[in-house]
Amino acid sequence: MSSFNVICQRVDSFLRDKTCHKLIILAGIFFRLTQYFYNRSLWFDEAYVANKLIKFSLSELIQGPFPEKSLAYPFGFSFIEKIMVVLFGSHEYVFRFFPLFYGVISLILFYALIIHVLSPRARFVALCLFAFSPSLILYSTELKPYSGDVAFVLMFMVAIKWFLDNKLTKRSVSFVSLLGGILIWFSHPIIFVLAGAGIVLSIIKIKERKEPLWRPLAFVLFSWMSSFALNYFFVLRVFSRGEYLTDYWAKFFLPVFPVKLVNLIFHYTIFLDVFRYPVSAKFPFLCSILFLAGCVKMFYRERRDFFLLISPIVITLLASVLHIYPFFERLILFLVPFYILFVAEGADGVIERIKYKNICPLLMLLFVLPAFFTECSRVGDPSFYRYEESREVVRYMVEHKQAGDYFILPDKSQAAFRFYSGRMNFVPSASGIKVLSCTHELQSVIKSVSGRDRFWLFLAHVGKKDKEFMLEMMHHHAELVDSFFQSGARAYLFQIEPDP
Numbered sequence: 001m002s003s004f005n006v007i008c009q010r011v012d013s014f015l016r017d018k019t020c021h022k023l024i025i026l027a028g029i030f031f032r033l034t035q036y037f038y039n040r041s042l043w044f045d046e047a048y049v050a051n052k053l054i055k056f057s058l059s060e061l062i063q064g065p066f067p068e069k070s071l072a073y074p075f076g077f078s079f080i081e082k083i084m085v086v087l088f089g090s091h092e093y094v095f096r097f098f099p100l101f102y103g104v105i106s107l108i109l110f111y112a113l114i115i116h117v118l119s120p121r122a123r124f125v126a127l128c129l130f131a132f133s134p135s136l137i138l139y140s141t142e143l144k145p146y147s148g149d150v151a152f153v154l155m156f157m158v159a160i161k162w163f164l165d166n167k168l169t170k171r172s173v174s175f176v177s178l179l180g181g182i183l184i185w186f187s188h189p190i191i192f193v194l195a196g197a198g199i200v201l202s203i204i205k206i207k208e209r210k211e212p213l214w215r216p217l218a219f220v221l222f223s224w225m226s227s228f229a230l231n232y233f234f235v236l237r238v239f240s241r242g243e244y245l246t247d248y249w250a251k252f253f254l255p256v257f258p259v260k261l262v263n264l265i266f267h268y269t270i271f272l273d274v275f276r277y278p279v280s281a282k283f284p285f286l287c288s289i290l291f292l293a294g295c296v297k298m299f300y301r302e303r304r305d306f307f308l309l310i311s312p313i314v315i316t317l318l319a320s321v322l323h324i325y326p327f328f329e330r331l332i333l334f335l336v337p338f339y340i341l342f343v344a345e346g347a348d349g350v351i352e353r354i355k356y357k358n359i360c361p362l363l364m365l366l367f368v369l370p371a372f373f374t375e376c377s378r379v380g381d382p383s384f385y386r387y388e389e390s391r392e393v394v395r396y397m398v399e400h401k402q403a404g405d406y407f408i409l410p411d412k413s414q415a416a417f418r419f420y421s422g423r424m425n426f427v428p429s430a431s432g433i434k435v436l437s438c439t440h441e442l443q444s445v446i447k448s449v450s451g452r453d454r455f456w457l458f459l460a461h462v463g464k465k466d467k468e469f470m471l472e473m474m475h476h477h478a479e480l481v482d483s484f485f486q487s488g489a490r491a492y493l494f495q496i497e498p499d500p
Helices: 003-016 018-038 044-055 075-088 097-117 120-131 134-139 146-165 170-183 190-208 211-239 243-252 261-276 284-301 303-321 329-352 357-380 390-400 411-423 439-448 464-477
Strands: 406-410 433-436 454-460 478-486 489-496
Touching (some): 003 018, 018 357, 044 411, 075 097, 075 211, 097 134, 097 329, 120 329, 120 357, 134 146, 146 190, 146 303, 146 329, 284 303, 329 357, 390 411, 390 454, 390 478, 390 489, 406 411, 406 439, 411 433, 433 439, 439 464, 454 464, 464 489
Parallel strands (some): 406 433, 406 454
Antiparallel strands (some): 454 489, 478 489
16 A cells, blocks of 8 residues: 555544544634634724613613614623623623634534534534634624524534434423523524424424324423514514614515526525625635535435424525525524535535545545635734724824814714723713714814814724715815824824914
8 A cells, every 4th residue: 555545544534533623623712712812993883882782771772773772682692791891891802702702612512513413524524614714703703693693503403403312301301492492582593493493393293193292392392482472572573673774684685586597596696605605615616516415415314414404594595585584694604504514514425426535535625724724824913804993093092182172083983983982081072073974064064163273083984985085075174284094994183274
């Protein structure tokens, strides 16, 4: 046997080994911790949420369609984040601690799931795609509930898999009933996973035709539906009335699946976009093909697992077609584990059919290593995940301000400004700050306060055209005397030229 074949066999054996899988999990945890301790500034969405968590009570945060107060997030997320603020203060590390915790625990839960549904070789592919996914790493270090959605979905899937693979007991029935009922309060999209699992469980019990099993199953489903009904009445129903959220997400509902060829191509494009983001695969077209192959392979190998794992995707698509839930990027992050599972299953199926088995481990490495090396490069330069470094820009303005300075900022810049200026114990008076509802207000604002000498213009989360328009307007009325730039945020100091 040639040395090349020996090396390939050893590599293949190592990729199947639990030690390799544990190292991948540790690498995934390391990449998440790196981004967490890098401590980038809160960007617009995060600062918006942080300001509300600081200012309003829990009852105000969940009371419904009042954009100035409420958060359209799960009750559990708002509750935990509010408690963290009360106990530990309003620091970026505090706000992002639980998203990080969810991201880390997701890696462990994902592995606990795949050891029951995938072969050792497919586990390696799945773990790499999951551990090194940029979208999963990003949302593990962001003040958003989406990493929690992933963790809770995986927690439930591990529990329901255990529930199906073991005999029904009062303890197991009570546990699954209680778990599903609790998770509904911590994750909005978990209901699609519960619905899919409920349908699969019902079909399984119908095929088994064992009447005594209907009672525990009915108890489980009744517990989930009761919890959802309470959650809908107290939380979701009130949020659904908010016109702002309804209008904002309206464009992300999927149309009814058509039969025309041109529309079929359009829907395949949407399908392919899932692998671009949020799955964030390096080879989206290849992953889409492997996903379909994985569906076929698992359908013939283990149909119960296939229906259990595909049901959340199908239910979510149906909900989007019915205009119940938007099928869009971060909102479908909870589906990423299911897509990855089928991609890994498809990759394993393709490898099984390769004639030259010795090159199989090399093909697997070529498929997953680009994502690993990309994340390694970001350890030394984590700027890839930097959106708007407002913290240092606001600090610069606070340190260089003078008495009588006036602050002008667009509406989307005020969240970061108010958060960081408050952190630095600087709260400008109402007469010393102007928030622009639109950029065209700038000229009238300048004229109305022309008696002042100096203006600070703070820009964050502002488009290129709006930025250019405002700068041109400011240059027309005043002289630029200072500026400070960071990634995604900048401050300009203008001075009104005295009349001759």
